[in-house]
Amino acid sequence: MYISLGTSVYTTPENYAILIQSILELINQNILDGVTWATVLQNETKLPSSFKLSTDDVIPTSNILNNLYPHIYIMKFAPHHGGAGSCHESMYTATPMLILPIAYEQPSNAEQMELNGMSLTLSKFDLKVDDIILRVLRLMNERSFKMNAERMQVLAKFNSKRKHSGADLIEIVMNLAKLNDVKNENNEPEIDNEILLRHWITPDSRMGFIRGNYLDVFGTAVIISIALISSLGYAFYKTIKFAFKRWSLRDGNLRDNSSKLKNE
Template sequence: MLPKNLFSLLWNFVIFITFFINQSFGSADLIQQGLSLSRSNEPKNILATSIIGGSHLPQMLEILKILKDRGYNVTLIAPGNYTARSTNYRSIPQVIFDNERVDLSRKSQEFDHAFLDNDFFKLFSIITNVMVQSYVPSYNIYKQVNDEINADLFFCDIFINHACLDLAWKLGKPVVGISSDLSELTSSPYKSNPIFGCHANMENESFYDRFKCAIINSLIKTLALREPLKGLNVKRASVGIDPHWDFVGRVSNRLMLSNNFYGFEIPSSDSPLHQNIGPVIPDTFPGLTPILDSFLNAHPRTIYFALGTNAIISPQNVIIILKSFLKLIDQNVIDGVMWSTVRTDTSKILHHGGAGSSHESMYTATPMLVLPILGDQPRNAELLESAGIALSISRANLQVDDIVSKAKRLLNEKSFKKNAERLQFLAKINSKRKYRAADLIEIVMNTAKYQGVKDENGGFKVDNENLLRDWITPDTRMGFIRGKYLDVYGAAVIIFLVLFGGFTYTLWKIRYFYITFRKENRDSQKSLNLKKKRN
């Protein structure tokens, strides 16, 4: 039998040999994974378009700037000399497209009266008329610029911009859309719009309200859009485009980018083709002038007031707002007011609820008093309130005391600042996703290179309906019944009912035979007893 210390010596020898081998012949040096991409043979030309321009442009331009830095050739078509006047986007060439059919400010009397009267259907009629009348001029300028640059991809602000989507469809070019709100494209019935008398989130609403918003309002919108879509299809036919009956445009099976993020937006299980890439916020902002900087240093409790570039409020409401500011100053709640278009860090902000202003306020953890005007603003106001970072006031019932009391609440109640800081973290983390948006656009262009067919100009012609088939969920190809597995669930219900019915019938029959047997047994027993008594 071996002594115990011999086992110990052998064990130490094994450890030494293992250590020696590991040191002498150890693992090879780690090799860095190659992450660089070769873009030398990629399609390069991107044409971005917007009918509205203004506040719709920064979200596009931030992404275009990233793509330009990666070596792509980008061109913007939009109203107004926007990029040349901008500090951040001067490097992006712009084709200025000023179309009087699109400029709502030139329709001042009709538009202003409908707006101030809060006549939604009149506003709707004006906007749909703009959509129809601007189609051919927009289509022609897009086509003209495309003939010059031979675009490999169209990047469209989708708001009433059907010409961009249609031209890409006709030319067989890949297209990517962008908007601050894709709720109209989602299949989530609990998402709605306050413009139509509903709440942004219908989760806690009554059956009647949910039925009205999901069914009745949808029928009203469908009927209201019939004539505008007929007119739009007439314009389409004049430039050789097939008719299309979706008010949003040819967006199915296309990549749609949403300048939004969960935490602000209502959660939903959307298609992989609908990607949240917001908040898209510039990395730099113009600095303050010495006068403004000095004013803010001397007035740390300044309220910042901005209503965007196209806001319309009545003179009476302007007076009410100014009286509210004076009362807040008299009560020493605030010590200054800045009515401006310059973004600053202030204690509180009063704005119209636009996506850009909302995102910037969340990014700086600034509680908000929101005066929604039109478009996506009423919906944003509800979402901001539900997130606990804002209070809203109504332009239809604007009152000095209401503004003053809500301003005090925003300053004094700690919950608003706490929620603002919570959303600030989300906004800052998600603001990096503009690089993800650029990545997605590159993926679409790269997919077109492999899926498309080369045309006479050296570009690639694609079928947009099937280009991103790897992202298209199978249920869209299976039809409603098969896609929702209604046939399977229906069969399961029928089988269950048959089995349950059969089981129930069997139990009934057993019970019936058992009762019959007992009855017959009792009867025979009684008969037997009677016979015994007689005997």
């Protein structure tokens, strides 16, 4: 098991003692065969002088801190601090996690990882040995954690290819600069980004405010819309007026005919 609790954020000595006690119990019960711990311990004197296991075995703390205990190795340096970097590494390698969030972005990272089904979270305010052992057993025995980790691995590997895209962009710029024939007065290559990268410059930077913000297009669309609405409105008005006039003439003729019949 690999443990990373950061090199800039620390928890309490009591929590460190509980974690060490949990690790020793897990190793003693043959649940784990070893632990690598990447951290920077401070106030080591506040740790208990020894740890007593459930089997009554006693292990001096100095043996653990000085790497004399064969199943625990405390590293002096690690390339990440247990926050976002550790989450990304675990996703990339499909490794289920047991997270103890301390501060900053770590609580939100822990929540997201647990929602994705590839981790379990511990509380720094209620840390217990039995709880840690139970969660480690769940992570190792329940297939769902590994399956969800493999699902996240696919996404992590797919998105990690963006670094290759970034390298390609750098290579493109270097080659364009090398093939650029423009030189200054000292016969040294002169780089003009507006010329070198002109195929990446968006058209709006070469336009005025009106064209750059498509105000001319919107204005034309508004004018055409107004013209169409006005034309349709005028045509509707003329149609109603014509129909009303025809109805009025017909009604008038009917009245004239009825009056003639009465007179006769």
